[in-house]
Amino acid sequence: xxxxxSPPDDLDAFVAENLDRYADTRGVLPERLDxxxxxxxxxxxxxxxxLYEIAYxxxxxxxxxxxxxxxxxxxxxxxxxxxxxGDFSAIHLVTGLAGFKAATASCVIxxxxxxxxxxxxTRVWASLERLGYLDGRKESFDAADYVAMIEPIRAIADETxxxxxxxxxxxxxxxxxxxxxxxx
Numbered sequence: 001x002x003x004x005x006s007p008p009d010d011l012d013a014f015v016a017e018n019l020d021r022y023a024d025t026r027g028v029l030p031e032r033l034d035x036x037x038x039x040x041x042x043x044x045x046x047x048x049x050x051l052y053e054i055a056y057x058x059x060x061x062x063x064x065x066x067x068x069x070x071x072x073x074x075x076x077x078x079x080x081x082x083x084x085x086g087d088f089s090a091i092h093l094v095t096g097l098a099g100f101k102a103a104t105a106s107c108v109i110x111x112x113x114x115x116x117x118x119x120x121x122t123r124v125w126a127s128l129e130r131l132g133y134l135d136g137r138k139e140s141f142d143a144a145d146y147v148a149m150i151e152p153i154r155a156i157a158d159e160t161x162x163x164x165x166x167x168x169x170x171x172x173x174x175x176x177x178x179x180x181x182x183x184x
Contacts (some may be wrong), residue, residue, distance in 0.1 A: 007131050014162045018170035025176045028057045028119055030106055030169060037111035045072065045079040058104045065099030082112060087150055092143040102141040110165050118168025123175035128154045129153055
């Protein structure tokens with residue numbers, strides 16, 4: 001692995017190697033995200049209980065905030081998030097629900113469409129920064145930061161045989177593997 005802040009020469013190998021490591025992390029389980037996505041696509045929306053489950057998978061400490069949302073609002077927002085064009089708008093819409101900051105909201109839209117979206121967080125940002133795709137460290141994110149992350153994630157996906165959701169998992173695992181010290 002190069003340490004000069006540039007992407008690896010073999011992105012396919014980089015993604016494959018780090019996807020193999022993902023099972024050893026505390027990240028959202030891809031199988032669970034797939035289950036949420038299947039329900040989301042078949043129902044056309046997510047319920048408050050389903051949103052709570054996604055939030056719990058992503059951030060157990062703050063999941064209880066989801067229960068503050070009225071059931072009808074959960075269904076409305078997730079129905080609208082399916083129909084909206086634009087990454088910023090989709091994330092921003094979901095972050096309007098209690099319990100959903102951009103990182104947790106990314107789970108919702110990645111569940112809906114892993115061919116276009118990825119689960120992002122501090123670890124994903126750090127890997128993208130380490131590989132020269134982004135500048136500076138971040139510990140909290142908004143919709144604009146999601147857009148900043150998803151663009152290079154899609155670029156990596158376009159250069160490899162992986163979907164953006166898988167690239168996101170690989171970037172998460174890469175940071176978990178190389179980071180020295182604590183996350184925050």
